[in-house]
Amino acid sequence: MGDEPLAIDIDSAPEKGPRRVHCRLCGRPLTGADSRRTGLGPTCDAKLHPPAPDIRTRRHEVAQDPLPGLDPSAG
Template structure:
């Protein structure tokens, strides 16, 4: 059982394929979040996930003197 270091098997399988890079359909950025990967939309591009960050305009009176 005495093997030299040159004949030892590697600890990890270095030839294992990496998971495919999934990109956003809109902006083409790589996705890492499981929900984003399943929807193929990043959090900035997914309209269902933008509820808390949506911009809304407010009607205001003009400033005096402008």
């Protein structure tokens, strides 16, 4: 058992350092930790998941009657 040759080829040893991960959409290499985890680069992630619209841009002022007892002109 101790004299048996190694079962793996020395030239096929795993590379040193992190494994290369490519974007699932465009194929470019990913470097950031978040990008490597999701499998999408920041540009491709923004294309697939656009930010939600800001709710403050949809608000508008509405003319209302003052509440009884809160009339600002009454002294």
